Amino acid sequence: MKALVYQGPGQKAWADKDKPEIQKPTDVIVKITKTTICGTDLHILKGDVPTVDAGRTLGHEGVGVVEAVGAAVENFKPGDAVLISCVTSCGKCANCKRQLYAHCSDGGWILGHLIDGTQAEYVRIPHGDNSLYPIPDGADEEALVMLSDIMPTGLEIGVQYGNVKPGDTIAIIGAGPVGMSVLLTAQFYSPGRIVMIDMDPARLELAKQFGATDTIQVGAEDPVAKILEMTGGLGVDVAIEAVGVPATFDICQKIVSAGGNIANVGVHGTPVQLHIEELWIKNINISMGLVSTNTTPMLLKTLNAGKVNPGKLVTHRFKLDEILEAYEVFGNAAREKAMKVILNA
Numbered sequence: 001m002k003a004l005v006y007q008g009p010g011q012k013a014w015a016d017k018d019k020p021e022i023q024k025p026t027d028v029i030v031k032i033t034k035t036t037i038c039g040t041d042l043h044i045l046k047g048d049v050p051t052v053d054a055g056r057t058l059g060h061e062g063v064g065v066v067e068a069v070g071a072a073v074e075n076f077k078p079g080d081a082v083l084i085s086c087v088t089s090c091g092k093c094a095n096c097k098r099q100l101y102a103h104c105s106d107g108g109w110i111l112g113h114l115i116d117g118t119q120a121e122y123v124r125i126p127h128g129d130n131s132l133y134p135i136p137d138g139a140d141e142e143a144l145v146m147l148s149d150i151m152p153t154g155l156e157i158g159v160q161y162g163n164v165k166p167g168d169t170i171a172i173i174g175a176g177p178v179g180m181s182v183l184l185t186a187q188f189y190s191p192g193r194i195v196m197i198d199m200d201p202a203r204l205e206l207a208k209q210f211g212a213t214d215t216i217q218v219g220a221e222d223p224v225a226k227i228l229e230m231t232g233g234l235g236v237d238v239a240i241e242a243v244g245v246p247a248t249f250d251i252c253q254k255i256v257s258a259g260g261n262i263a264n265v266g267v268h269g270t271p272v273q274l275h276i277e278e279l280w281i282k283n284i285n286i287s288m289g290l291v292s293t294n295t296t297p298m299l300l301k302t303l304n305a306g307k308v309n310p311g312k313l314v315t316h317r318f319k320l321d322e323i324l325e326a327y328e329v330f331g332n333a334a335r336e337k338a339m340k341v342i343l344n345a
């Protein structure tokens, strides 16, 4: 079969690989029908994630059809359409028992990281019963691909950790796929005002279409001064960081109101300075973490009921064997006006 193979920093190829086989009784082999590329894949390609070995198939998102199941798999059979979670979970360990699947003792984020991933014709999913979800009849498969990673990330680490409440004023820094997922899922909780902050005017325009009440363009405006002006000097109830650099975490520290929350979603590679000398007196909470995808069942229900449409994040479509071209487009997202790309097998 063919797969998108990481060959060390800066190098990748659409190459031949052995078709995966059942290795453990709990494994499921899935034939991919749709997959996508994540910002994390770009980080890996830059060499930012040294735990990824050369030869690894990338990708941790997608939908497909069950090809084969191990002897212990009870919930799925060949021919079933499934959604693949970016987080693998055994369902039995101490962390899985408290729904902290991100820290499963035999799983977590391993797909396209420590084991071969979804940017391939076939993928092996360990602990299939707990790491796959049946696809409802007639579901929009492009929208479902957004439920593998970005939508649960936005909801769990941005909205739920940030404790977004009805009427709140919230700010989301970073209007990429993850920030947009925060924007879409925050609306479940009816915040009063949603301010989207980014430097890319095209992404801010899209954010307005997706429900942002206000936008601030970094570079053209000072986000801290603007937020303080908008809120009568109080700041925002929830500041959500969806970029992963010190400058944006700093904005959050300066705009959070007394009693508010800073929810960090971004993956950071360098330390940030915590301004505890200013924040200690403000009765705030700071949260951060890796997505567990424990909200996937709830997101499936909201998608089914038409309460949210993450399919609108898809801007480009390619055939799976055009994946190198898709990487070019996704890697130049601002120039190409790209948000999420779908690869159709």
Ligand SMILES: NC(=O)c1ccc[n+]([C@@H]2O[C@H](COP(=O)([O-])OP(=O)(O)OC[C@H]3O[C@@H](n4cnc5c(N)ncnc54)[C@H](O)[C@@H]3O)[C@@H](O)[C@H]2O)c1
Pocket: 038, 039, 040, 149, 150, 153, 157, 173, 174, 175, 176, 177, 178, 179, 197, 198, 199, 200, 203, 218, 242, 243, 244, 245, 247, 248, 264, 265, 266, 267, 268, 289, 290, 291, 333
């Ligand atoms: N915590 C988790 O479990 C988890 C899961 C998935 C992704 N992430 C992380 O979430 C972050 C966002 O992911 P993404 O795919 O949306 O990334 P992205 O790179 O597509 O989007 C980031 C956005 O931030 C904007 N930006 C960059 N610098 C800025 C600045 N100084 N001020 C304002 N805006 C700025 C960019 O223009 C871009 O629109 C990444 O760090 C990613 O690794 C975390």
Ligand SMILES: [Zn+2]
Pocket: 038, 039, 040, 060, 086, 149, 150
């Ligand atoms: Zn991802």
Ligand SMILES: [Zn+2]
Pocket: 089, 090, 091, 092, 093, 094, 095, 096, 103, 104, 105, 106, 107
């Ligand atoms: Zn577990």
